[in-house]
Amino acid sequence: MWPLAALLLLAPSSGHAAALEKPTLSLRPPWTTIFKGERVTLRCDGYHPLVVELRPISTLWYLGHLLLPSHGRSIEVQTPGVYRCQTRGAPVSDPVHLSVSNDWLILQAPYAAVFEGEPLVLRCRGWYDQAVHRLHYYRDGRALRPSGSAANYTVPQARAADSGRYQCSGTMRLPLESAPMFSAPVAVTVQELFAAPELSAGAGAGGPVLRCETRLHPRRRAVRLQFAFYKHRRLVRRFDWAPEYRLPAADAGELEAHWCEAATASRSVRKRSAGPRLPGRGPPSDPAATAQGPKAEPPAPGNQPLSFRKPLPPTSAPSVTSAPDAASAGPRAPAGRAPDAAPAACAPKTPPNPATGALKPEVDLLLREIRLLKALLSRVVLGLSGPQASPEPPTAPGTPQAPGTPQVPRAEAPETRAGS
Template identity: 40%
Template sequence: MKLSCVPMAWALYIPSAVFWAAHLLVVAASFSGSPWDIPSSAASFETLQCEGPVSTEKSDCHMDDDLKDPRETDYQVKGYTFSEPFHLIVSYDWLILQGPATPIFEGDPLVLRCRAWQDWPLTQITFYRDGSALGPPGPNKEFSIAVVQESDSGNYHCSAIFRSPGPGSPETTSTVAITVQELFAAPVLRASPSAEPKEGSPLTLSCQTKLPLQRSAARLLFSFYKDGRTVRSKGLSSEFQVPTASAEHSGSYWCEAATEDGQVWKQSSQLEIRVQGKCVCVSLVCV
């Protein structure tokens, strides 16, 4: 199913648009396929496309005021399937900074675009975070970070000089707040049934952490270490099992959780495992 809605507006604020589909795709005419979080310059032409796996003869775009059912929080109303809301702002500004429409997590790429009214040519483009320039002025309209970290969060803006209309017309955008969210917390290593198992009993080490709901489909790989050496390399299981514990299994353990591409990885604190020896009875006294 594909539905195109074409808004053309001057100096209006358009509330959250909600589109039918399993997933949202916003396509701006000059950079189709990029998940930009518009503010959109006032005289530019934007196309909003609604796409999903469901085929239907009737599709439509809706504004916030159209949807009043309390079940809309689940994006399911009377048999229809809705996308998540998307905020579209039509701006008066001559120059705007476009950022991502979806939440940004550790390990994601980040692309910001400094965009002029009617895409007029720019020069001396400079990007800033929290008021500090991220590089010298230049011709590049895009600023990108291949793998973001939480430390990349901040208030971004850009400045540029219009080459037309009129020479040397400088402009600065409003700031855009970028928050890089934690993809997963540092794992915690736990021992079952305890960190002091009896010799001959089973021991299970669990590397515990959790992905956010928005990234629940992603997979983490887990590794386990003892006394500075690897006891199990990367695998999908978050558990490391010792069927029969013995004195040689005593030591300092920790685990690591990592994304499949290795861009984000975190280690647990160390956990001391002390395997308790069996009782030996001598003259009716167990020692």
């Protein structure tokens, strides 16, 4: 049994444990995928107190949920799985997933998280370092490098868009050149270095003060950022370490026109904010939209502006809409037009007369009366223009007439009706 003093030293207070940061787990060589039979070295860097004990324990190692027997700062492993370490009084470290492959070709990715602005290096490796020819890299199924001889694929300054599932392909001479072989896909995620900054406005002794605030990733708290301030597209303060900017008195009434930008010292990562947060206002506006000027939005249906312009007449011919007939289910031709008439595009254009269909019966009756009157007048004119015959005594009824003698009808007096 251990001495009581040793047990007390192994169980630190909760406040001291909370003050310590996670230890850092590193991998040498720095790849998460190895071939079967190879070994890698894991090292745990963190707080290691100097304690004199009968059985000093400075580091704990875990493979999954299994506690390993080793207690040194570094161990050699060749078993696949998820490794973690813990130093006395500190939380457990972030995991490292080690993969062991028996393929001819593997894609090796870095064990540590890659952040924005940092280089991303991938390595396509043949079985026990055999040379790989006709090398190609892919991200999410799309080719990144058509061909090349370099074994590594490098992104000098990684971005969030570089995240995805990577894969490589190539050929090897075994002893003849083989067919193209593909590695297993490896998921790569580019971590966000810091969030997009937020611009807030507050009151100061000499006038309004703008403050550009952002949050660094917990693993990159040591990174220092610089801040710049803009009004529309004009730079009003260059990049500086101070996140505050005091507005001049002339710009105090234009707070909403300002925005800020946060960047690393090398400018490899730059992010800008929206408009400032003002008390009692809505969400901040986008600086890109502010820089380009306000966009004209269509008014609501109830807020349409009044227009005093006369509407232009329609250029297309008016459409004819026929009312459905209860007696027939098919479409009916418009009134005044035969069903087999020529198309409207070929027919001569006539001004539309909406009363033509309604007056057609009266027009036909009038035309018939005109034709009858014309025939009667022509007969009268024909009778008046012929030779006048001498008056003859009236012929008794039944007396025969000579052939060829025209029989002129006797004019009868108009009949007098009662009441005329």
